[in-house]
Amino acid sequence: MNPSRQTNARHPDSSGSRLNDLLHPHVLAAFDRAIFERDGYWVWEGILTDAGRRQWTASLQNLQAMNDSIVAGSDWLQVDFAGRGLTAPDPAKVTPDALEAYLGGSEQMQFQTPGLRDYMYDHGLFDASLATQTLASQGIAWQGMMPEYFPLAYDDFILDIATSHPQMMELFGRILGPRFLIDHVLMLNRIPGSSGRRWHGHPYRQGQHETEDPAQGGRVASPEFLPRQCVRTLCFPEGMSEHDGGGEFSVVAGAHLYRTPYLWDTRRTEYDEQFEAGWMRDKNHPVTGEPLRIKRLELPPGSMVSFVHHMPHHAGHRDMDAETRWGLLMAYRTPDPTERSSQSSTQASSHWNEGTPAHWAQRMEDAGTLTAAMRRVFEADAAVA
Ligand SMILES: O=C(O)CCC(=O)C(=O)O
Numbered sequence: 001m002n003p004s005r006q007t008n009a010r011h012p013d014s015s016g017s018r019l020n021d022l023l024h025p026h027v028l029a030a031f032d033r034a035i036f037e038r039d040g041y042w043v044w045e046g047i048l049t050d051a052g053r054r055q056w057t058a059s060l061q062n063l064q065a066m067n068d069s070i071v072a073g074s075d076w077l078q079v080d081f082a083g084r085g086l087t088a089p090d091p092a093k094v095t096p097d098a099l100e101a102y103l104g105g106s107e108q109m110q111f112q113t114p115g116l117r118d119y120m121y122d123h124g125l126f127d128a129s130l131a132t133q134t135l136a137s138q139g140i141a142w143q144g145m146m147p148e149y150f151p152l153a154y155d156d157f158i159l160d161i162a163t164s165h166p167q168m169m170e171l172f173g174r175i176l177g178p179r180f181l182i183d184h185v186l187m188l189n190r191i192p193g194s195s196g197r198r199w200h201g202h203p204y205r206q207g208q209h210e211t212e213d214p215a216q217g218g219r220v221a222s223p224e225f226l227p228r229q230c231v232r233t234l235c236f237p238e239g240m241s242e243h244d245g246g247g248e249f250s251v252v253a254g255a256h257l258y259r260t261p262y263l264w265d266t267r268r269t270e271y272d273e274q275f276e277a278g279w280m281r282d283k284n285h286p287v288t289g290e291p292l293r294i295k296r297l298e299l300p301p302g303s304m305v306s307f308v309h310h311m312p313h314h315a316g317h318r319d320m321d322a323e324t325r326w327g328l329l330m331a332y333r334t335p336d337p338t339e340r341s342s343q344s345s346t347q348a349s350s351h352w353n354e355g356t357p358a359h360w361a362q363r364m365e366d367a368g369t370l371t372a373a374m375r376r377v378f379e380a381d382a383a384v385a
C-alpha cells in the first residue's frame, strides 16, 4: 500500500475510545476571561484527571519513541533530497552515533537542513530510505512528517484533544472565542540538559499585521484585547517547575498588551537579567499600572497554561540529572478577518488554513476520516463556520 494513502486516525468521536473524563470541570469553570485578557495568561492548575494525565504522558512517550525510530533507523544520506530541491544533511551529523544523540526529546534533530521541516509539513516526505517499515510493523503509517511536529497524525488521543474533545474545545473556546483555527501543535519534551528557550514572543500568523518592531518594540501599549490573537496552551502532564528538574516556564503579566513579537525572527540570547534591563525596563502593566514583573510558574502534575503568544516568555535549562519533562504545545488563533482570498482560489491547499499540513488533511478527507469537528480547526480562515 502506498504510505501516502494511509491514515492512522480512526473516528475518535465514534470509536468509543474517547477519554470522556479528561479534565476536571470545576477547573475549567473557574476561568475568568477578564483576568485572562488583563494578564495575558491563565494557569489551569491540576486540570487533568488522573486518567487524563496517564494517557497524556503515555501518548507523548509513544510519540517520542516513534520519532526516535524514524531518526535513528533511517538512512538519511540515501534520501533523495536534491530531487526535491532540498540540501542533504552533513554526513557527520547523520552517523549512527550522531543520530543516537538526537533521541529522547524535542528540538534535538540537528541534522535537519533548512527547508526540510517545512517541506515535510507542506508536502510530506515519502522516501524508501526512511525507516517507515519500523513503524509499519507496529501498525503505524508514516505520514510524511516527523511525529514531533505534527503528533495529531500519529496518535488518536492527541488528534482527539487537539480537534474534537468537548472539554478541550470548551477550553480553547474560552480563551479564543467561538471560532479558532489550529496554528501548530507540537511536542516540547525537554530532556536532561535541554537549554530551553531564551526570552522571546511570537507574531500573529506570519507577522503581516504586526506594528511593533520585534527587537525594540513595545512603545505603544493598549489596554484593549485585540481580535487577532494566537494563544498557546502548554500541557505538562507530569508538571513543570524550577525545583522539579528545571526547564521551567516564565511569563510577564500585562506584557502581551505591548504586542511585541519579541525577537521572533532573530537569535534569542537573553536570560532574565538582560531582559529586565532591556525590553522590560520602565514598563508598567497597561491596565494595573504596576511595573512589569517576571513570573516563574510552578505547575503541579496535570496542569496547563494558556498564554497570548505575543507575551514574551522563557523556558529555563533542564538539569542534567533530571528526568525528561513531557510537554505538548497547542497553539490556536482567531481567524483573520482580512483573509478572504482563499474563497475564490481553486487550489486544493486553500481548503485548509496555513497551520494545517494540506497533504495529510487531504488524505484524511479522501479516506473519509475527517470529521466535522476536525474540519472546524483545519479549514481556511474565510470558510463559513
Ligand atoms: O516550555 C518550553 O519548552 C517553551 C515553550 C515556548 O517557548 C513556547 O511554547 O513558545
Ligand SMILES: [Fe+2]
Binding pocket: 197, 200, 201, 202, 313
Ligand atoms: Fe515561545
